[in-house]
Amino acid sequence: MPLFSRTYCSIASAVAIVVVSALVQSSPATAQTCESPVTLMNGMNHADTCQASNSLPAFGGIIPSPHRDVIFSFDVPSSPPNGIISVSADFSASFLLIPAPCGMVTQPIAAAWPGEMIIVDSSVPTGQYFVVATGDPTLPADICGNVWLNAELPGGWDDVIFADGFES
Secondary structure: OOOOOHHHHHHHHHHHHHHHHHHHHOOOOOOOOOOOOEEOOOEEEEEEHHHOOOOOOEEOOOEEOOOOEEEEEEEEOOOOOOEEEEEEEOOOEEEEEEEOOOOOOOOOOEEEOOOOEEEEOOOOOOEEEEEEEEEOOOOOOOOOOEEEEEEEOOOOOOOOOEEOOEEO
């Protein structure tokens, strides 16, 4: 007689699927500030800025940002090859790339609107960087919604190496 019955295994599998689905579909709701950013992973990243606070009410000490924000972080290795971060949103969003230290006085070094890309190339020095996803700073009301960042960064866990035209 098998150790576990088929019914028990089916129920356990169903519970595991529900738990994993809930974890995968949930967007980060607590770790979204400079002090505790969301790690930007290679591939698709999602967050709901409506679940966040306005942790950066200004950029570079002069650019107002009256909207909620989600902050993603990533590291640029020494001598980085080119990488891109494609951004999209279901509201009037803006995406700002800022170097460490993350904070209100740090000047953004790049910006993108939904449908555009942030380029990470050899002109970007080694170090830690942050992508701030927030509302369009030219709009005065508190706007928020879903943001997606599709990162193709060098050195990521899903980089594919091709040798002689074949994946290796």
